[in-house]
Amino acid sequence: MYFSKNNNFFHGIMFHHFHDDKIHKRGQGSISQRDFCRLIRFLGRKNILSADEFLLRYKENKLTNKSLCLTFDDALRCQYDIALPVIEDLNIKAFFFIYSSIFVKDPDLFEVYRYFRMNYFKNIEEFYKDFFKVYGENLNNYFNEKKNIIKKTKQEFPFYSLNDIRFRLVRDEILNKDEYRKIMFEMFEQKKFSPKKFYDILFMSKSNVIKIQKLGHVIGLHSHTHPMTLKKFSYSEQQKQYTKNLNIVSNILKCKKSNIVSMSHPSGSYDGNTLNILENLGMKIGFRHSMLNANKKKINNSKYEIARQDHKEIMEMMN
Numbered sequence: 583m584y585f586s587k588n589n590n591f592f593h594g595i596m597f598h599h600f601h602d603d604k605i606h607k608r609g610q611g612s613i614s615q616r617d618f619c620r621l622i623r624f625l626g627r628k629n630i631l632s633a634d635e636f637l638l639r640y641k642e643n644k645l646t647n648k649s650l651c652l653t654f655d656d657a658l659r660c661q662y663d664i665a666l667p668v669i670e671d672l673n674i675k676a677f678f679f680i681y682s683s684i685f686v687k688d689p690d691l692f693e694v695y696r697y698f699r700m701n702y703f704k705n706i707e708e709f710y711k712d713f714f715k716v717y718g719e720n721l722n723n724y725f726n727e728k729k730n731i732i733k734k735t736k737q738e739f740p741f742y743s744l745n746d747i748r749f750r751l752v753r754d755e756i757l758n759k760d761e762y763r764k765i766m767f768e769m770f771e772q773k774k775f776s777p778k779k780f781y782d783i784l785f786m787s788k789s790n791v792i793k794i795q796k797l798g799h800v801i802g803l804h805s806h807t808h809p810m811t812l813k814k815f816s817y818s819e820q821q822k823q824y825t826k827n828l829n830i831v832s833n834i835l836k837c838k839k840s841n842i843v844s845m846s847h848p849s850g851s852y853d854g855n856t857l858n859i860l861e862n863l864g865m866k867i868g869f870r871h872s873m874l875n876a877n878k879k880k881i882n883n884s885k886y887e888i889a890r891q892d893h894k895e896i897m898e899m900m901n
């Protein structure tokens with residue numbers, strides 16, 4: 583039984599990475615096709631609405647406490663290769679949230695960074711060891727100061743290890759994008775890793791996205807460069823992120839901008855400005871990246887803050 587008193591309200595299920603042990607390597611939190619099928623059975627096929635149906639019932643206030651929809655973030659090729667055939671087979675239509683810098687010359691590299699840390703080290707702890715070494719400064723005092731934040735994050739995302747959280751703090755709070763990039767490229771060098779070689783394995787192509795839409799799935803926004811903390815950006819920077827995202831995605835799909843009405847927040851990061859911008863762009867629904875807001879203890883706060891359960895957490899419930 584998936585539903586319990588902790589998740590007895592309508593929400594999305596959030597998917598990222600899948601593996602087949604062939605082209606798509608196993609990585610932190612990735613799941614196989616077989617586990618994906620098991621997971622859908624565990625959720626209960628009858629509870630899963632197709633994306634357009636979820637949207638319609640949301641607008642009409644007709645979703646029940648047990649309504650679910652499936653959502654796929656980040657335009658990952660592994661979703662196209664591994665998850666799409668399964669949901670097509672079961673006739674489930676899903677949301678796919680696409681960030682658009684992967685379709686321009688100089689894509690954001692965070693997915694490549696992930697691939698690198700998953701595949702070029704004995705395990706993730708080895709990567710963290712190297713990363714902190716290249717970073718070079720003693721972080722003990724910093725982590726001590728952040729004790730409470732680390733504790734809170736662990737509560738919100740229990741599947742993160744302590745070093746997962748520490749690494750994310752350094753990446754997202756101490757370093758800016760260029761400083762992080764510099765460290766990563768130094769590590770690439772050490773391992774003779776060439777990022778460009780991996781774009782095709784990691785990202786969907788434009789024609790993949792077009793095909794998904796033609797099959798009846800719903801394509802939505804996820805910002806342009808997928809910043810880790812969008813809420814730190816100014817209003818106009820945030821606006822650029824979503825306007826560019828909308829322009830590029832509607833261009834690829836050759837559709838009117840007004841046909842794109844859904845989104846999810848990259849890394850779950852947003853503030854009041856973001857919600858304002860989404861309203862102005864005509865969005866009808868937006869998804870968070872977690873269930874309960876750790877501070878507010880509220881669910882589905884607004885139409886742009888619909889809760890989502892991470893598939894990693896569901897896998898834990900199943901095991």
Ligand SMILES: [Zn+2]
Pocket residue numbers: 655656804808847848849
């Ligand atoms: Zn994302």
